[in-house]
Amino acid sequence: MPVEVVMPKLGMAMKEGTVSQWNKTEGDPVKKGDPIANINSEKIEMEIESPADGRVLKISVSEGEGVPPGTVICYIGDENEKVPANQTPVKEPEKTEQKDETSAAQPAEITKTPLRQEKERIKISPVARKMAAAANLNIADLKGTGPGGRITKEDVQRELKANKERTAAKQPALEQPKRIPVAGMRKVIADRMQNSLQSTAQLTITMKADVTELVALQKQAKETVVKRYGNKLTITDFIARAVVLALKQHPNMNSAYIEDEIRTYPQVHLGIAVALEKGLVVPVIRNADSKQLIELSKEIKAKAKAARENNLSGDEMQGSTFTISSLGASGVEFFTPILNPPEAGILGVGVVTDEAVFVGETIEKRSRLPLSLTFDHRVLDGAPAAAFLQTVKQYLEEPITMLL
Structure with a gap:
């Protein structure tokens, strides 16, 4: 048979x-x-x-x-x-x-x-x-x-x-173009991104956060965290924690525009964009608002590893209420991230750079982190979106508040 x-x-x-x-x-x-x-x-x-x-x-x-x-x-x-x-x-x-x-x-x-x-x-x-x-x-x-x-x-x-x-x-001078059929993951990403731009009212605002103290805290806690928890805290982990705390203070950003209504979610399901050889996937950290920094860090790394090994299920890449996308490893500062429908917001994270900054009357070398927030203008306006981004910035500039 x-x-x-x-x-x-x-x-x-x-x-x-x-x-x-x-x-x-x-x-x-x-x-x-x-x-x-x-x-x-x-x-x-x-x-x-x-x-x-x-x-x-x-x-x-x-x-x-x-x-x-x-x-x-x-x-x-x-x-x-x-x-x-x-x-x-x-x-x-x-x-x-x-x-x-x-x-x-x-x-x-x-x-x-x-x-x-x-x-x-x-x-x-x-x-x-x-x-x-x-x-x-x-x-x-x-x-x-x-x-x-x-x-x-x-x-x-x-x-x-x-x-x-x-x-x-x-025709000796004529160059033939290379044609590559768009299929598989690339086709899915192309369709989703085009649909996102066509079906939402997207606007991007930017800020820079002074993360000098955050970088120092991360380095200071490195050995202790590895020894006690077997895990390495990264700047991305702190950013994720700051975003989750800010979303709890600004629930209108933790929303979606679906069928002519705004749906605001009580829990934060955080999407973390992961770049792969063939495209981009967004594993979801469910109930991220109920996790402490160490728990959040471990799950982010586990989901990213599973994504790179193609071991994520479809359910693990659905249901996010807000997404973080980083191009810092590529040396990019500000960029315009595209919304992951039907979410109302996505935060783009750039590369940390050392800059000369006036602190009072003196000039100091400070570490600065570019932040780019794209939001759906149908869900909220510029002022509340800016307030959310300002809260993220405050947590990053006062990192001790994320540990309390």
């Missing part, structure tokens, strides 16, 4: 997953544990491994196609095994006349049918197909040198090189 490979459920809120790339084609041999496909949902992207030895008998979901969790995306089995017809979720062309309330629109199925037929006519690896699509090559014109005339990555590269040489011969 063939083994079904199904679309996994990546978090409680997941409604649909997409096959971003097939690493195997129908008929390919596989061993248990071999990566056979990449799938993604929201900001999670992961590999699907073969659950058994055998061959890929049937691919039921095309690349780029979204399906609900639990849908069979392919079958693994012995070469002579047959896939049960009544279990194959792919709709055949002759069934398109049937009216199904769960089908959004029949024209989408009609346009997909020639693509599936083309995949059956032309043998081509998934990587080669992607490369050809990115370069706008007609795969019917490509000559395959792989087993059974299959078009390989090298065949596409050979054709691209030949095209480049032909173009250079005709």
Whole structure:
């Protein structure tokens, strides 16, 4: 009996997953544990491994196609095994006349049918197909040198090189742009950021906080904290604590604009943006207002580590009420962070720099931290937003108050 490979459920809120790339084609041999496909949902992207030895008998979901969790995306089995017809979720062309309330629109199925037929006519690896699509090559014109005339990555590269040489011969000065399809995590981030700017009234205000005493306190407490708690306190930990305390004093910033109403939350669920190789994720520290500085610090580091190792679930990246994003490690001072919908605020943190500052009548070297607050003007106005940022600044300039 063939083994079904199904679309996994990546978090409680997941409604649909997409096959971003097939690493195997129908008929390919596989061993248990071999990566056979990449799938993604929201900001999670992961590999699907073969659950058994055998061959890929049937691919039921095309690349780029979204399906609900639990849908069979392919079958693994012995070469002579047959896939049960009544279990194959792919709709055949002759069934398109049937009216199904769960089908959004029949024209989408009609346009997909020639693509599936083309995949059956032309043998081509998934990587080669992607490369050809990115370069706008007609795969019917490509000559395959792989087993059974299959078009390989090298065949596409050979054709691209030949095209480049032909173009250079005709127009030596013309440079061909590099085309990269937007998919997976990059596509999700692009859509969310565009939607954020289009659906909210965003405004950014800035301040600088004098963190000279904070830097000194952090260095002074370093050895003691590591020895007692096995944890290292960072400036980011203190900033997170300052933000949580300020949100409790200014609850209108701990709000969201949803369906023409402002929803103010009693708890603070703090999002901490983490940069990854393929994009950006925002793990959430739930009930951050109930945690002391050390607890907050440990959870921030644990969530960041899980994010970099791709071990976060979808639920761990949803439900934040306010977000912190830092570009200090990149040497950036002020910037304009984009809201993480439907939140009303996000704080951008820059790099700490030493500056010459007048203190009374004398000039002193002080450590200064740039802060950029983007807020939704539909939820609150400039004055209350500035009051919130001023409170964050006060906590950072008087760090002892965060420990009391």
